[in-house]
Amino acid sequence: MRQDALPPAFVVGLGLIGGSLVRALAPHTDVRGWSPGEATRTAAAADGFAVVDDLRAGLERAATDDALVVVATPVPAFPAVLAAVDETAPTVRLTDVASVKGLIADQVESLAPRARYVGAHPMAGTAHSGWAAGSADLFRDAAWVTCLTEDSDPDVWAAVAALGLQVGSRVVPTEAPAHDRAVARISHLPHLLALALAQAGAAGGDLALSLAASSFADGTRVAGTRPELIRAMCENNRDALLDAVDDALGLLGVARGSLASTGSLVKITESGHAARTAFEQRGSGLEDVTLSGDDLVDQLLAVGAAGGYVTGLRATDDGWSVAARYPADND
Amino acid sequence: MRQDALPPAFVVGLGLIGGSLVRALAPHTDVRGWSPGEATRTAAAADGFAVVDDLRAGLERAATDDALVVVATPVPAFPAVLAAVDETAPTVRLTDVASVKGLIADQVESLAPRARYVGAHPMAGTAHSGWAAGSADLFRDAAWVTCLTEDSDPDVWAAVAALGLQVGSRVVPTEAPAHDRAVARISHLPHLLALALAQAGAAGGDLALSLAASSFADGTRVAGTRPELIRAMCENNRDALLDAVDDALGLLGVARGSLASTGSLVKITESGHAARTAFEQRGSGLEDVTLSGDDLVDQLLAVGAAGGYVTGLRATDDGWSVAARYPADND
Numbered sequence: 001m002r003q004d005a006l007p008p009a010f011v012v013g014l015g016l017i018g019g020s021l022v023r024a025l026a027p028h029t030d031v032r033g034w035s036p037g038e039a040t041r042t043a044a045a046a047d048g049f050a051v052v053d054d055l056r057a058g059l060e061r062a063a064t065d066d067a068l069v070v071v072a073t074p075v076p077a078f079p080a081v082l083a084a085v086d087e088t089a090p091t092v093r094l095t096d097v098a099s100v101k102g103l104i105a106d107q108v109e110s111l112a113p114r115a116r117y118v119g120a121h122p123m124a125g126t127a128h129s130g131w132a133a134g135s136a137d138l139f140r141d142a143a144w145v146t147c148l149t150e151d152s153d154p155d156v157w158a159a160v161a162a163l164g165l166q167v168g169s170r171v172v173p174t175e176a177p178a179h180d181r182a183v184a185r186i187s188h189l190p191h192l193l194a195l196a197l198a199q200a201g202a203a204g205g206d207l208a209l210s211l212a213a214s215s216f217a218d219g220t221r222v223a224g225t226r227p228e229l230i231r232a233m234c235e236n237n238r239d240a241l242l243d244a245v246d247d248a249l250g251l252l253g254v255a256r257g258s259l260a261s262t263g264s265l266v267k268i269t270e271s272g273h274a275a276r277t278a279f280e281q282r283g284s285g286l287e288d289v290t291l292s293g294d295d296l297v298d299q300l301l302a303v304g305a306a307g308g309y310v311t312g313l314r315a316t317d318d319g320w321s322v323a324a325r326y327p328a329d330n331d
Numbered sequence: 332m333r334q335d336a337l338p339p340a341f342v343v344g345l346g347l348i349g350g351s352l353v354r355a356l357a358p359h360t361d362v363r364g365w366s367p368g369e370a371t372r373t374a375a376a377a378d379g380f381a382v383v384d385d386l387r388a389g390l391e392r393a394a395t396d397d398a399l400v401v402v403a404t405p406v407p408a409f410p411a412v413l414a415a416v417d418e419t420a421p422t423v424r425l426t427d428v429a430s431v432k433g434l435i436a437d438q439v440e441s442l443a444p445r446a447r448y449v450g451a452h453p454m455a456g457t458a459h460s461g462w463a464a465g466s467a468d469l470f471r472d473a474a475w476v477t478c479l480t481e482d483s484d485p486d487v488w489a490a491v492a493a494l495g496l497q498v499g500s501r502v503v504p505t506e507a508p509a510h511d512r513a514v515a516r517i518s519h520l521p522h523l524l525a526l527a528l529a530q531a532g533a534a535g536g537d538l539a540l541s542l543a544a545s546s547f548a549d550g551t552r553v554a555g556t557r558p559e560l561i562r563a564m565c566e567n568n569r570d571a572l573l574d575a576v577d578d579a580l581g582l583l584g585v586a587r588g589s590l591a592s593t594g595s596l597v598k599i600t601e602s603g604h605a606a607r608t609a610f611e612q613r614g615s616g617l618e619d620v621t622l623s624g625d626d627l628v629d630q631l632l633a634v635g636a637a638g639g640y641v642t643g644l645r646a647t648d649d650g651w652s653v654a655a656r657y658p659a660d661n662d
Contacts (some may be wrong), residue, residue: 123544143542174538182539185532190550192596193524195603196582200575202606204516206638206658207505209613211474212517213454216610218549219521223607227600234596244531245587249580251527256576265523265565269558272526275533276554279547282540307537327537 002028005162005313005320007093008067010058012081014040014051017097017122018072019134022049024167030065034058036077040131055081056088063089068159069115071096075232078104082111090114095160097122099183100236101147101176118160119147119176121183122169129226137168143309144169147176148297157300158313158320170309173300177240184240189248191230192241194223282307286325296320333359336493336644336651338424339398341389343412345371345382348428348453349403350465353380355498361396365389367408371462386412387419394420399490400446402427406563409435413442421445426491428453430514431567432478432507449491450478450507452514453500460557468499474640475500478507485627489644489651502641504631515571520579522561523572525554613638617656627651 006029011018014035022044025031032050035041045051052058062069069092071081078098085092094115098104101119108117124142126133144164146157157173164171174182198220201208222230234241255268286308291299296319303309303324312323337360342349345366353375356362363381366372376382383389393400400423402412409429416423425446429435432450439448455473457464475495477488488504495502505513529551532539553561565572586599617639622630627650634640634655643654 123542142544145542172538172541178538179542182535182542185535185539186543186547189531190528190546192583192586192599193528193550194546194607195599196579196586197521197524198603198606198610199582199599200520200578201516202609203578204513204575205636206613207503207509207636208513208516209610210503210635210638210640211454211476211510211513212610212613213473215521215525215553216517218552219524220607220610221549222546223603224611225604227597227604230600230604231596234600235590235594238590238594242587242591244535245583245590247531247534248527249583249587251530252523252576252580252583255523255527256573256580259566259569259576260573263566263569265562266558268523268526268530269561269565272529272554273556273558273561275529276525276551278533279529279540279543279551280555282537282543304541305536305538307541309541 003162003166003313004315005158006166007159007162008062008065009070009163010034010062010067011070011072012055012058013071013073013077014044014131015072015074016125016129016133016138018070019044019131020136020138021070021072021097021163021167023134023136024139025163028166030067032058032061032067035131043131055084059085059089059092063092066093068093068095068163070163071098075100075103075236078107079111082107085115086112091116093156093159095120095163099187099233101145101179103236105147105176116153116156118152118157120160120164121145121147121179122164123187124169129229139164140168142169143172145172145174145179147179148173148301149175150297152297154296154320157297161310162313165310165312170311172304172309174304175301178305180237180240181243184237184244188234188237188241189244191222191225191234192245193248194220195230198223285328287328289324289326291322291324292316292319296322334493334497334644335646336489337497338490338493339393339396340401340494341365341393341398342401342403343386343389344402344404344408345375345462346403346405347456347460347464347469349401350375350462351467351469352401352403352428352494352498354465354467355470356494359497361398363389363392363398366462374462386415390416390420390423394423397424399424399426399494401494402429406431406434406567409438410442413438416446417443422447424487424490426451426494430518430564432476432510434567436478436507447484447487449483449488451491451495452476452478452510453495454518455500460560470495471499473500474503476503476505476510478510479504479628479632480506481628483628485651488628488631492641493644496641496643503635504641505635506632509636511568512571512574515568515575519565519568519572520575522553522556522565523576524579525551526561529554616659618659620655620657622653622655623647623650627653
């Protein structure tokens with residue numbers, strides 16, 4: 001079913017995320033794509049998708065169509081893309097799918113300040129990358145984070161949210177700093193711990209690796225991600241990640257001290273088990289609510305902060321009616 | 332196919348590991364079981380397995396049959412079981428399946444010193460426990476660690492190894508201290524890191540848990556293990572675990588310092604990725620070898636230390652011919 005607010009889209013970058021988005025959107029809206037790589041453009045066109053050969057021509061067309069421009073390049077390529085947006089389609093509707101949001105918001109503010117921007121981050125991925133790795137199902141049941149400020153235009157947010165809903169995601173409204181703090185803890189810290197665990201395990205030599213079973217395999221899985229991808233995520237979210245690392249170092253240091261002095265790990269085992277249980281039970285007790293009105297942005301932010309998410313959008317005479325899931329005990 | 336050296340067995344403790352062992356062995360050898368819990372004994376008997384109602388009667392029968400006694404109780408119950416062995420079946424063939432081996436070897440030495448003991452540790456488990464959770468397939472393709480000393484009797488080792496081979500495991504010979512150092516790194520440290528990660532993530536609140544995806548789910552999975560089981564493993568392997576934790580803290584501390592001062596995570600990402608790759612490639616390049624002779628124990632220890640394992644046993648006129656897999660470049 002096509003989302004009401006779904007705009008035409010121009011996807012800049014056809015790697016895993018951009019390529020999956022083109023595949024997922026093409027049956028439902030007019031979607032074009034561009035990649036700096038000629039081989040990638042050729043592959044996408046050969047697969048039957050609409051590809052433009054020139055970034056600026058694509059941006060001009062997006063401006064004409066009032067399409068949503070989705071920047072899906074690696075983070076280092078953002079400044080050049082945003083400069084092209086500002087030159088060619090300065091007031092276009094703009095979003096992106098980068099895994100850090102404060103940095104990108106700052107870049108948009110300085111390089112494409114007239115763009116109508118609402119940043120996004122689909123919490124989906126695989127160990128693979130590139131056009132060929134993409135899949136129309138990549139975003140199904142994932143969180144599609146949308147970043148609002150008090151100045152955000154609800155209409156632009158609705159277009160970005162419609163994109164996420166169309167590809168099967170839960171749309172989570174939040175603010176960029178809150179997003180960055182959260183992903184530092186649930187994505188970037190897990191990568192650092194996996195890297196450290198892989199090394200501490202390998203330092204045990206051939207016997208240790210020979211004995212390693214599922215606890216080590218699971219705990220180190222994301223250490224298999226390409227180092228440059230981990231660096232791009234983590235180094236661009238430095239301050240929030242430092243806070244998260246310090247928390248983890250503090251918890252481990254206390255546990256180490258307790259084990260050394262009293263022989264007991266009661267505190268970390270019980271608190272950690274309770275935290276894992278909270279994770280397993282997240283999303284339970286959510287109820288359907290409908291949001292609307294002049295303070296829609298505030299209502300959306302309250303939903304995201306409480307662990308809720310948006311499930312649908314409907315245009316009304318005076319704005320948007322938003323269906324969401326929200327914890328019952330926060331009502 | 333029945334292993335040549337497979338002895339009759341008496342399994343003391345019918346939880347996940349003991350219960351799985353009874354199920355896996357019953358088609359191939361005479362196996363009896365005992366549990367301190369009457370309900371467990373009733374359930375095992377109802378499932379068609381041979382259950383004895385009294386620990387001492389079972390041990391007496393094991394001595395008569397020259398059965399291998401397998402202690403599969405929780406670690407805190409070991410002293411009582413070993414005292415019963417020493418009273419009732421003092422020179423019986425004895426093994427165990429506890430996840431720490433130095434501590435158990437010390438307890439056997441002091442409480443059942445006449446027993447012919449070779450400790451073992453099957454690297455298998457699930458999140459569940461108890462008789463009902465058991466499965467005859469639990470040990471398939473797992474490492475079955477066997478702990479030797481220079482005084483070990485090859486005949487007793489062969490009986491313990493035959494048990495592991497019969498249930499489908501790779502039999503890894505090593506010494507108890509080396510086992511304990513290895514599992515500190517590839518099993519106990521992963522549990523501590525998972526517990527710390529679960530807490531650091533939950534400290535990010537409902538938004539963070541709502542955004543958490545596979546990296547967090549995988550990295551915290553074993554934090555869902557019952558706290559008392561994690562404590563039993565980790566607290567009983569204190570010294571080795573402290574070394575492993577200190578390694579991890581050191582690696583994370585250096586990465587934290589680098590991120591804070593230079594913004595770079597190049598070192599931990601590249602070293603961690605290389606370590607994960609080494610784990611993924613473990614066991615490649617192994618070749619079939621045959622071990623035999625007076626220095627069999629030394630040969631077995633060399634196989635385990637190099638990441639190899641035993642795949643078969645055959646009795647010969649003057650001892651054992653042991654089939655193993657061993658790295659080609661160590662020949």
